[in-house]
Amino acid sequence: MNDLSILKYEVVLHWIAVGFYILSTVFFAYSVSFQKERTIKPAMLFTLIGLLFHSIALGIRWLSTGHGPYLMKYEILSSNAWVVMVMFLIVAWRYPRLRPTGVVAVPLSFLMMTIGLFMNPEIKGLPPSLKGVWLVIHVTFNHLAVGALIIALGAAVLYLLKEKKGDTEFFKKLPPVDVLDAYSYKFAGFGFIFWSITIVAGAIWANQAWGRYWGWDPVETWSLITWLLYGLYLHSRLFLKWKGKKSAWMLVLCFILSILSIYFIPFMVKSLHSAYF
Amino acid sequence: MKIIERFFKTITKPKFVITLIILTLIATFIGVIVPQVSDKSPSYFEEWKLTSPNTFYIVNLLQLNRVYTSVWFLSLVFIIMLSLGYSLYSQVRRNLKRKDFAPLLSSHWPAAADWDSIETKTVIEQESLIRFMRRRRYFLKNRSDDILVFSKNSINRWGGVIFHSGLFLIIIAALIGLAFQKRGFVQVMEGEVFSGIHDDFLVKELGVFQKRFDVGFKTQLYKFNHEYWETDQIKDISSSVNIIDKDGKTKEKTINVNSPLKYNGINIYQSFDYGYALTFILKRPDGSETVTHFLLDRPDRRTKPFIGSSDFPRTPYIFKMKFYSDISMNSFRLGKPILYLQVLKGVNNIVFDGLIIPGNMINIEGNLVKFFNISHWSGLIFAKDIGIVIVYAGFIIAVTGIIIIYMLPYKEIRLTRVGDSITSIHGTTKRYHAIFEEEMNNIKAELGVKADE
Numbered sequence: 001m002n003d004l005s006i007l008k009y010e011v012v013l014h015w016i017a018v019g020f021y022i023l024s025t026v027f028f029a030y031s032v033s034f035q036k037e038r039t040i041k042p043a044m045l046f047t048l049i050g051l052l053f054h055s056i057a058l059g060i061r062w063l064s065t066g067h068g069p070y071l072m073k074y075e076i077l078s079s080n081a082w083v084v085m086v087m088f089l090i091v092a093w094r095y096p097r098l099r100p101t102g103v104v105a106v107p108l109s110f111l112m113m114t115i116g117l118f119m120n121p122e123i124k125g126l127p128p129s130l131k132g133v134w135l136v137i138h139v140t141f142n143h144l145a146v147g148a149l150i151i152a153l154g155a156a157v158l159y160l161l162k163e164k165k166g167d168t169e170f171f172k173k174l175p176p177v178d179v180l181d182a183y184s185y186k187f188a189g190f191g192f193i194f195w196s197i198t199i200v201a202g203a204i205w206a207n208q209a210w211g212r213y214w215g216w217d218p219v220e221t222w223s224l225i226t227w228l229l230y231g232l233y234l235h236s237r238l239f240l241k242w243k244g245k246k247s248a249w250m251l252v253l254c255f256i257l258s259i260l261s262i263y264f265i266p267f268m269v270k271s272l273h274s275a276y277f
Numbered sequence: 278m279k280i281i282e283r284f285f286k287t288i289t290k291p292k293f294v295i296t297l298i299i300l301t302l303i304a305t306f307i308g309v310i311v312p313q314v315s316d317k318s319p320s321y322f323e324e325w326k327l328t329s330p331n332t333f334y335i336v337n338l339l340q341l342n343r344v345y346t347s348v349w350f351l352s353l354v355f356i357i358m359l360s361l362g363y364s365l366y367s368q369v370r371r372n373l374k375r376k377d378f379a380p381l382l383s384s385h386w387p388a389a390a391d392w393d394s395i396e397t398k399t400v401i402e403q404e405s406l407i408r409f410m411r412r413r414r415y416f417l418k419n420r421s422d423d424i425l426v427f428s429k430n431s432i433n434r435w436g437g438v439i440f441h442s443g444l445f446l447i448i449i450a451a452l453i454g455l456a457f458q459k460r461g462f463v464q465v466m467e468g469e470v471f472s473g474i475h476d477d478f479l480v481k482e483l484g485v486f487q488k489r490f491d492v493g494f495k496t497q498l499y500k501f502n503h504e505y506w507e508t509d510q511i512k513d514i515s516s517s518v519n520i521i522d523k524d525g526k527t528k529e530k531t532i533n534v535n536s537p538l539k540y541n542g543i544n545i546y547q548s549f550d551y552g553y554a555l556t557f558i559l560k561r562p563d564g565s566e567t568v569t570h571f572l573l574d575r576p577d578r579r580t581k582p583f584i585g586s587s588d589f590p591r592t593p594y595i596f597k598m599k600f601y602s603d604i605s606m607n608s609f610r611l612g613k614p615i616l617y618l619q620v621l622k623g624v625n626n627i628v629f630d631g632l633i634i635p636g637n638m639i640n641i642e643g644n645l646v647k648f649f650n651i652s653h654w655s656g657l658i659f660a661k662d663i664g665i666v667i668v669y670a671g672f673i674i675a676v677t678g679i680i681i682i683y684m685l686p687y688k689e690i691r692l693t694r695v696g697d698s699i700t701s702i703h704g705t706t707k708r709y710h711a712i713f714e715e716e717m718n719n720i721k722a723e724l725g726v727k728a729d730e
Contacts (some may be wrong), residue, residue, distance in 0.1 A: 124504030126340050128513050128534035129549070178711035186709050189683030200672040208535050211460065211546040211660040213668060214451070216345055221309050228302045232295065234683075238707070239291030 006064040007121060009018055012076065013057035014117055020050030021085075021110035028103040032161065035170030040099050044092060047106055051085045054113075058082055067126045075136040077116030077263075080143045081109040087147035097175045098183060101154025134205035138198055145194035146262065152187035153255045155180050156248040163245060181243055187232075188251055192230045195258075199223055222261035229254045285363040288356060294364075297357050304353060308344040311336060315343070346455070354448060368438045375434075406692060413720070415690060429688040433707070436681035443675025446667050453664035459483055459490040460660045464572055465498040466554040467652040470521070478659075492543055492659055495521040497712045501551065501653035505609055509578050511635060516547055516655045532657065548656030552577060553583050553600060555616065556650040559592060562643050567591050572654045573600050579609050582617070593639065594628070595621040614651055688713060690720065699724060 027043035030036060058069055058078060069075035088105040106147055159180040162171045174180065202220070203213040214220065233250050236242040242250070287293060312321065324344070326333045340347030406425055407417050415427035461478035465471045475481070475490030481490060500517040515533045520540055522528075532538045538545040552575045559567045569590050574584035582599040589596055597619040603612030613634075620629035620641055629641050638647045686708040693701045702721050706713045 005356065048307070117341070122508065124508050125510050125512055127511050132535050165718075176711065179715060182711040184707040186683075186712065189708070193676070193679050193683055196676055198461065200676055203672065204669070207665065208537065209546070211537065211544055211658045211667070212662075216308060218309060221305050225302060225305050225309070228298055228305070232298050232302070235295055236297065 006060060007123065010057045010060045010064070011117065011121055013053050013060070014113065017050045017052075017054035017057060018055065018110050018113050018117070021106055021113070024050060024102065025107045025110060028100065028106055029059075031156075031170070032100055032103045035165075035168045035171060037050070037170055040102075043102055043106075047085060047089065047102065051082070051089065051108075054082050054085065061123075065123050067130075068136060068139075070135065071124055071126060071130065072122075073119040074116045074121045076139070077112045077119070079139075080146055081112040081116070082114070083140075083143035084109045084147040084150050087144070088151060091151055095183070097173075098151075098155065100158055100174060104157050105150050106156035129209040132135060132205060132208065134201050134208065138201035138205055141194045141197040141201060142262065144189050145198055146258075148187050148191035149255055150260060151190055152184050152191055152251060155184035155187060156251045159184060159248050160245065177244070181247065184248065184251060185203045185237055185243075187252075188230065188233060190222045192227070192234060195223075195227055195230065199227060219261070219265050222265045225244055226254070226258040231255055285359070289364045289367065294360060297353070297360060300353055301357070304344055304350050308343055311341045311343065311344070313342060315345075351455075358445065358448045359450075361441050361448070365438060365441050365445060368441070372434050372438065403694075406694075409724070410690070410692075410720075415688070418689070423693055425692045425694075427690045427692070429690075430681075431687065432681055433685050433687035436678050436685070438678070439719060440675055440678025443671045443673070443678055446671030446674060448591075450664035450668035450671055453667065454662050455484060456477040456482040456486045457664070458660075458662045459487055460548075460658065460662075461490050462548065462658050464550070464654050464656055465496065465516075466572075466654045467498055467501055469682060470495050470497040471657070472669060473659075490659070490661075493541055494523065496545070496657065498655055498657075499523060501654075501655045505552065505579070509609075511549075514547060514549070514551060514655075516657065518545075518657075532579075542661060544660050546658040546660065548658050550656030552654060553602060553611075554652050554654040555585075555598065555600065555648065556641065556652070557589070557596075558591060558647045558649050560645040560647070561618035568649075570654075571596060571598060573598060575609070579607055589620075592644070593622050597621065611651065616648065620646075639692070683708070686713075688716075690717065 022047035024043045027039045027046065031039040031043060061069055061075065061078075065071075065075075069079035084105055088102060088109075092102065158174060159177055162174055162177050162180060165171055174181070199220075202223075206215065207213040233247070233254050236250065237247055284540075286452075287305075288297075307617055313323075314322070322333070326400055336342050340349065344350050371527050403420070403425060407427075410417070410425075410427045413429075415429045416431075417425060418428045418431075419426040434700055460482040462480040463471050463478050471477060473495050475489040475491050478490065483490060497519040498516055501515075502517070503514045504512040505516065506512050513533070515531055517529070517531050518538075520528045520530055520538075522541075528540075530538050530540070532545055532547045534547045534549070537547070552573045555571045555573065557569055557571070559569070561567075567590060571585050571587055573585035576583060581602050584599055586595065586597045588594070599617040601615050601617075602608055602610060604615050616633050618629060618631065618633055618639075619627060622628050622642075631639070633639060633648050636653055638645055640646075686706055688706045689704060691703040692699055693703075704713060704717045
């Protein structure tokens with residue numbers, strides 16, 4: 001099979017996965033909007049089936065390119081969506097009460113995938129600067145950070161919804177608001193850890209490739225801004241005793257900025273990352 | 278002395294620390310939105326100065342166009358360092374003083390966590406309770422006849438110290454780098470020897486306290502290799518060099534991307550800047566000769582030419598070149614090369630316009646110009662940063678600290694027993710209180726079942 005036909009199968013599998021994620025999103029949205037618990041299970045099932053197709057598609061891509069899915073927007077967005085889905089399913093399995101966070105995690109994932117699918121899916125060889133374990137660590141932890149922050153965002157959104165409409169039967173079955181708030185804090189903490197490792201691995205990699213660990217490149221700087229913002233969020237919880245609504249909104253702001261720094265800055269400004277992303 | 282103590286206490290107050298974080302955020306944000314001297318050419322700022330003199334004056338005065346080396350930013354970093362340093366000192370002192378971290382006194386425990394007693398049909402022995410809690414990874418910290426105090430993740434109290442130590446080291450290393458770093462970029466042609474002398478670097482970045490960067494050895498490029506994927510991306514580039522030390526001894530080494538050469542305390546990195554060097558000899562009517570090399574930059578596609586435009590030294594001519602390494606115009610590799618050359622005298626006066634190949638000689642206003650040779654040139658970065666070991670240590674320590682803080686929250690649980698029943702379970706933690714309360718509820722429920730057995 002040549003590269004082109006592999007590419008065709010892989011893109012088709014990606015679209016099938018997107019289809020299942022859309023179905024899952026519809027069920028999650030219906031469940032949260034109309035407070036129907038029974039649609040959570042099919043939503044989870046569709047997520048799982050979507051992930052299966054997604055995994056096969058990424059596996060095919062990996063085999064045909066000979067490197068992990070971390071080069072160019074198409075691969076990065078798809079692999080990031082995959083990591084978010086896996087993390088969400090693990091959290092949903094470990095903490096069943098947090099399953100409704102899928103209303104945030106699943107649509108964000110399929111959105112990432114869809115944007116990626118509209119990008120050039122051309123198979124590209126790995127440039128020499130991308131050969132090395134630090135890049136793998138950098139990209140992996142970046143994906144994990146996005147996953148953890150999406151789940152934290154999901155918990156924060158559920159907190160805000162429950163606070164507003166907490167008297168309905170559906171929201172009563174969700175964890176209490178302070179527990180949702182604590183989960184949001186916990187996953188933001190995990191996201192902060194992963195983001196820190198992303199920055200550190202990136203700095204070590206940059207030092208190996210260019211002989212400097214920090215160069216105030218726009219993406220580096222935005223990454224630092226995001227890290228500082230999450231640091232501010234975490235400090236405000238500990239020292240200023242912020243919690244609840246205030247913290248939930250701050251997390252939403254931090255999340256928007258982190259997405260901006262990962263996915264939009266490399267598009268808008270000339271950065272070292274633009275060449276690979 | 279009191280003033281100093283008050284100063285340090287002020288800079289470690291939570292609100293002050295949060296203000297410092299916000300100020301750092303604002304500073305980095307300014308660095309993103311205001312064009313920086315390090316990113317733009319001097320002509321960009323000259324133009325800015327001409328078009329908006331007032332704005333430029335304010336920006337320049339406040340050093341907003343060189344944020345990361347500005348006095349105010351460095352002062353901010355210095356205050357952060359002091360704040361971190363004193364915070365570390367206080368935390369270490371507090372942690373060392375705290376011998377009894379899990380007191381039996383009920384005043385230590387939040388009243389809200391006081392629950393109904395669990396009536397027991399049978400006496401639950403203390404040892405059995407200890408085993409029960411150990412299964413949940415809680416370890417006995419303190420005990421009396423009726424009270425057992427357990428804790429989990431005791432290392433957490435050192436998390437803040439570890440994390441802040443890492444940050445402290447990173448800032449120290451950054452300041453060391455700013456003061457003492459040496460970095461230089463040079464373009465070397467195949468066969469050429471780079472002297473390693475300060476003045477021969479094309480671009481230099483020196484720390485505040487550095488005046489020169491003399492490498493201490495010579496570097497001769499004897500072969501440059503470049504390979505490409507079918508899609509024109511670079512597959513591999515490397516420079517094979519001879520390192521010639523002071524005694525004239527020569528060592529053959531190869532420098533690859535991501536794999537710098539370490540020699541004599543200096544790291545040599547392979548740059549992504551490389552291309553072809555074209556050598557010309559200009560012979561004047563009086564017989565005098567000038568030899569010059571034009572270094573052309575690599576295109577991103579093999580169908581595009583290597584491009585360069587430069588003055589020919591000691592002549593009034595400007596050479597504009599489009600060079601194809603192969604006449605097929607579809608290769609990065611040297612095959613049958615061809616050069617499209619325009620020679621200008623002044624801005625618009627074209628004195629030569631045509632195609633030439635190596636060995637050709639052209640006549641420009643009576644001067645004979647020979648396209649003499651083609652070779653590769655490679656960009657090499659020489660760097661010496663003594664802070665790098667410290668920064669790596671800082672990275673590892675800081676990440677370890679954050680993991681301890683957010684993944685291993687400290688928890689204490691106090692079980693009080695009166696007679697046969699457990700009268701209360703109290704707990705305390707610094708983070709994720711609501712989740713911890715649920716955990717305590719589970720413990721309580723399990724203890725209830727255990728008591729019923």
